[in-house]
Amino acid sequence: MAPRKLILYVAGQTPKSLAAIANLERICAEHLPGQYDGEVIDLRKNPKLAREHSIVAIPTLVRELPVPLRKLIGDLSDTHKVLVNLSIGDGA
Amino acid sequence: MTATSPSEKDRLIADLRHRLAEAEETLRAIRENEVDALVMRGPIADEVFTIGGDCESYRAFMETMEPGAVALDAAGRILYTNSAFEQLLGKDFAGLQGQFLLDVLPADTVREIKLLLADARATRKSCEVHFPRAGDGELDLYFVAAAIPLRLGTISGHAVTFADVTERVYREGLEQSELAARAVIDSANEAVLVCDRNGIITHANAASSIIYEGDRVGQAFADIIPLDFHGTSGVLHPDDMIAMVVAGTPLQGIEATAVNAPKVKDYLVSAAPLRVAGGWISGAVVTMVDLSHRKAAEERQQLLMRELAHRVKNSLAMVAAISARTASTVSTVKEFQAVFSGRIQALAATHNLLLGNAWSSLGLGEIVKSELTPYIDDAAGNVTIDGLNMAVAPRAAIAFGLIVHELTTNAVKYGSLSQKGGRITLREIGGNNGKSDPLVVEWRESGGPPVAPLERKGFGHTVITRSLQYGRGGGAELDFDPAGLVCRISIPPEELS
Numbered sequence: 001m002a003p004r005k006l007i008l009y010v011a012g013q014t015p016k017s018l019a020a021i022a023n024l025e026r027i028c029a030e031h032l033p034g035q036y037d038g039e040v041i042d043l044r045k046n047p048k049l050a051r052e053h054s055i056v057a058i059p060t061l062v063r064e065l066p067v068p069l070r071k072l073i074g075d076l077s078d079t080h081k082v083l084v085n086l087s088i089g090d091g092a
Numbered sequence: 093m094t095a096t097s098p099s100e101k102d103r104l105i106a107d108l109r110h111r112l113a114e115a116e117e118t119l120r121a122i123r124e125n126e127v128d129a130l131v132m133r134g135p136i137a138d139e140v141f142t143i144g145g146d147c148e149s150y151r152a153f154m155e156t157m158e159p160g161a162v163a164l165d166a167a168g169r170i171l172y173t174n175s176a177f178e179q180l181l182g183k184d185f186a187g188l189q190g191q192f193l194l195d196v197l198p199a200d201t202v203r204e205i206k207l208l209l210a211d212a213r214a215t216r217k218s219c220e221v222h223f224p225r226a227g228d229g230e231l232d233l234y235f236v237a238a239a240i241p242l243r244l245g246t247i248s249g250h251a252v253t254f255a256d257v258t259e260r261v262y263r264e265g266l267e268q269s270e271l272a273a274r275a276v277i278d279s280a281n282e283a284v285l286v287c288d289r290n291g292i293i294t295h296a297n298a299a300s301s302i303i304y305e306g307d308r309v310g311q312a313f314a315d316i317i318p319l320d321f322h323g324t325s326g327v328l329h330p331d332d333m334i335a336m337v338v339a340g341t342p343l344q345g346i347e348a349t350a351v352n353a354p355k356v357k358d359y360l361v362s363a364a365p366l367r368v369a370g371g372w373i374s375g376a377v378v379t380m381v382d383l384s385h386r387k388a389a390e391e392r393q394q395l396l397m398r399e400l401a402h403r404v405k406n407s408l409a410m411v412a413a414i415s416a417r418t419a420s421t422v423s424t425v426k427e428f429q430a431v432f433s434g435r436i437q438a439l440a441a442t443h444n445l446l447l448g449n450a451w452s453s454l455g456l457g458e459i460v461k462s463e464l465t466p467y468i469d470d471a472a473g474n475v476t477i478d479g480l481n482m483a484v485a486p487r488a489a490i491a492f493g494l495i496v497h498e499l500t501t502n503a504v505k506y507g508s509l510s511q512k513g514g515r516i517t518l519r520e521i522g523g524n525n526g527k528s529d530p531l532v533v534e535w536r537e538s539g540g541p542p543v544a545p546l547e548r549k550g551f552g553h554t555v556i557t558r559s560l561q562y563g564r565g566g567g568a569e570l571d572f573d574p575a576g577l578v579c580r581i582s583i584p585p586e587e588l589s
Contacts, residue, residue, distance in 0.1 A: 011129030011140045043131060047138040050131040057118050058129035058140065073118060074126035 004036045005065040006086075011058040012044040016075040020059035023076035031083055141243075160235075160254040163242055168192050168209060171249065180223075180254060193252065198223050205237060209250055212239035220257070234261040266368075283359075283380040286366060287313050291334040294375065303353045303380060313378065319348040319361065337363045337376040347383065358383040399451075407443075411436065417551035431501075435555075438463055438497030442490050453483040453589040456492065456533060460518055463496040467504050474509065478519035482531055488566075488587035491559035495568055498552040499535050499579055507577050508540030515539050521580065530565035530582040537576035545572045563587055 008024055010017035021040060028036060043050050043058060053062050053071070063070040063086055072085045121127050129142045151172060154161045160177030162170055170188050178184055181196055194202050201221040211217045218238040225232050235254040242251040274295065277284045283300035285293050285308065293316075296308035304316045314331045321328045328346070337343060343363040350357050360381040365373040418432045441462045445454050457480035468475050484492060500509075508514030514537065521534045537543075546553065553570070556579060560566035563584025571578040 011142060014128040014142050016126070016128040043129075043138075043140045047131060047140050050138050050140075055131055057121050057127040058131065059127065071114060071117070073121035 003065045005063075006036045006038045007053070007062045007064055008038065008040045009050065009053070009055045009058055009060045009062065010040060010042055012042060014058070017059050019075035019077065020061070023079075023082075024061065027076065027079055027082050031079070032086070157253065159256070162188075162193060162252050162254075163249065164193055164209075164252060165249040168194060168250075170196070177254065180256075200224055201237075205252070208237055208239050209252070212250060213241065216240040221254075231258065231262065233258045277377075280379075282382070285313060285317075285378045285380075286375060287334050287378065288375040289338050289373070291331075291376075300380070302356055302382065303350050303359075305354055316352075318351050319359075320351055321346055321348045321361075333361075333363060333378075334376050337365055337378075338373055340365055340373060350380070356382050356384045358387050407439070410439065414439075414551075417554065421550040421552075434501055435494070435497065437466075438494055439490065441497075442493030446486050446489060451486055453485055454489040455483050456480040456583075459489055459493050460496055463493055464500055467500050467509065474515050476515070476517045478517065480518060480520060480533065482520070483589045484583055485587045485589060488560065488563070488583055491562075492581065492583065495556050495559050495579075495581055496535075498555050499577075502552060503537055503540070503577070506541070507543070508537035511540060513539045528585055530563075530584055531588055533581045533583065535577075535579040535581065537578070540576055542574045543572050543577050544574070560584065 006024070006028075008020060010020060024038065028038060041049050043055065050056075053060075053064075053069070055062075057073050059073070059075060061072040061076060061082070063072075070085055072082060076082050122130075127143075129140055131138050131140055150163070151174075154163075154172070154174040157174060158176065160180040161174045162177050163172040165171055170191050170193055173185055173188050178188065181188070183196070188196060194206060197205060201223065204219050204221050208217055208219050216238060217240075218236055221235050221237050223233040223235065234257050236257050237252060237254050239250045239252045242249050277286070277295065277297045280297060281299060283303050284297045285300050286295040288294050291313045293308050293311055293313055300308060306316070308316065313334055319333070333343060342365060343361065346361050348359055348361045350359055353359075360383050361378065362381075363376050363378045366375040366377050368374045414435050415432060418435065419428055422428045422431055442454070442459060445458060445462055446452075457477050460477055460480060464475055503509040503514075503516060508516055517534075517536045517538070519534055519536075521532050556568050556570065558567070560568060560581065560583060563586060566582055566584035566587070568579055568581040571580070
C-alpha cells in the first residue's frame with residue numbers, strides 16, 4: 001500500500017485545535033483504521049514549520065501523502081467532509 | 093518575456109486555480125469561524141495569533157475574578173476592564189475604554205503603577221497601593237496591584253489586577269494597636285480592667301490581682317468586684333457604672349471601696365469608653381488606683397497636726413513658766429533678758445535636734461554637745477564626754493537639755509568653766525539594768541573655785557532637780573563638793589530607747 005501521511009497543524013490548546021485533534025483521532029479510528037500515519041504539529045512551539053505547507057489558518061489538516069497534497073481547514077467536526085477530502089485522488 | 097508552451101500554460105493555470113481555491117477556502121473558513129488562530133509573517137519570524145474565542149474566554153475569566161482587573165495595550169490604554177475594577181473607580185466601561193490607566197487612577201497611586209508596569213515587561217510583578225478616600229468616615233483602601241505581560245491577538249500589553257487588602261491592612265493595624273495597648277495596660281502600676289459592652293472582663297493586667305486574686309477574664313465585673321461608691325450617696329451602683337460608660341459617659345476619679353478585695357480596699361476609680369475603629373464603643377476601660385498610701389498619708393498628716401498643736405501648747409506653757417520663774421529670780425531687765433534668752437535657746441537647741449531626727453529619740457551625748465557648744469572651746473579640751481550613747485525620747489531629751497543648759501551656765505558663771513584649767517566630765521555611772529532602772533548620768537566639775545552650798549535656790553536649781561521627775565525614778569540631785577559641783581541626773585527607764 002502506498003504511504004499515507006496526515007499532518008494536523010494546531011496552535012497550542014485553542015478550543016478549535018483541541019477539537020480538531022479529538023475529531024481526527026475519532027475519524028481515523030472509526031473510518032480509516034491503520035490507513036494513515038498521523039502527526040500533530042504545534043505552531044505555537046515552532047511557528048516556522050508553517051512555511052513548509054504555507055499554513056495560514058489554524059487548525060489545518062494536510063494530507064501530505066498520497067499526492068496530490070490536500071488541505072482541510074477547521075476543527076474537522078464534519079466527518080463526511082473530512083472523509084471526502086481524504087479520498088480525493090486516492091487510488092486506494 | 094519568455095515563450096511558454098501550451099502544456100506549461102495549462103499547468104500554471106491549474107496551479108493558480110488550486111492556490112486561488114485554497115485562498116478562498118482559507119477566507120471562507122475564517123469568515124465562518126472555523127479557525128481560532130492565524131500564522132502571520134512577523135518582522136523576524138512567523139508568529140501565531142489566536143483570534144475570537146480566546147479574548148472572550150479571557151473576558152469571561154476576568155469577570156469571575158474578585159480582584160479588579162484591567163487589560164492594557166503597550167501604551168497603557170485600557171482595552172478591557174472587569175466590573176470589579178469599574179466599581180473600584182466608580183465608572184462604567186464606556187468611560188474607561190481607551191483612557192490611559194494612569195489618568196483614571198487616584199493621583200497617589202500613579203507613581204507606583206508606572207513603576208510596576210515598567211518592571212513587569214517580562215514577568216509578573218506586584219506592589220501595594222493606597223487609594224485615599226476624601227469622604228468623612230470613609231476608610232482609605234489598600235490594594236495589592238499585580239501586573240503581567242499580556243498578548244491579546246496581535247496586541248501586546250499588560251494585565252493588571254487590584255486585589256483589595258484593606259481589611260487585612262486595617263486588621264494588622266488593629267492588631268498592632270491592640271498589642272501596644274496591651275503593653276501599656278500591662279506595664280501600668282494601677283489595676284486596669286477592660287470590659288466588653290456587657291460588663292464581662294476581656295482583659296485584666298497583673299496589677300489588678302490586688303482587687304481580685306482569681307481568674308478575672310470572662311467574669312462579670314460587677315460580680316467579682318462589687319464597689320461601694322460611698323461618696324455618691326447611693327446614686328451610683330457598680331452595675332450601672334459599665335452601662336453608663338458604654339453609653340459614652342466617662343467616670344473620673346471617684347472614691348470607692350472594693351468590698352471583696354483581699355488586701356487594699358480603698359480605690360480611686362476611673363472608667364472610660366473603649367473606642368475602636370469608626371469611633372464605635374466596644375466596651376469600657378476601668379482603672380483603679382490604690383488609695384491606701386494616700387489615706388495613710390492623710391491620717392499621718394492629721395496625727396502630725398494634732399501632735400504639733402499639742403507640742404506648741406506644751407512649749408508655750410513651758411516658755412510662760414520659764415519666763416515667770418526667771419523674772420522672779422533676777423533683779424534687772426537686762427539680767428532677765430540674758431538668762432531668759434539663754435534658757436529659750438537651750439530649749440530651741442534640743443528642738444532643732446529633735447526636728448533633725450524626725451521628732452524621734454536623741455542621743456544623750458548629742459544633746460550635751462549641742463548645749464555646751466556656745467560656751468566651750470573644743471580646742472581647750474576641758475569637757476570630757478564618756479559614753480552617753482544611749483538615746484532618749486523627745487520629752488526626756490528636752491528636760492535633759494534644759495538641765496545641761498542650767499549646769500553649763502552655772503559652770504561658766506561660778507564653777508569650773510569660770511577659770512582656766514577647770515574641767516567637766518560627763519559619764520554614765522550605772523543603773524538601767526535591763527532597762528528597768530533609771531539611767532544615771534554624772535556631771536562632775538573640777539579645777540574650778542571652791543564650791544559652797546547654795547544660799548538661795550533659784551529657778552535653775554528647780555529646773556535641774558525637777559525636770560525629769562515626771563517619770564519613774566527620774567530627777568537629779570546636786571552635790572556641792574568643795575572640789576567641784578557634782579550632779580547626778582536620773583533618766584526614767586521608760587524614756588530610754
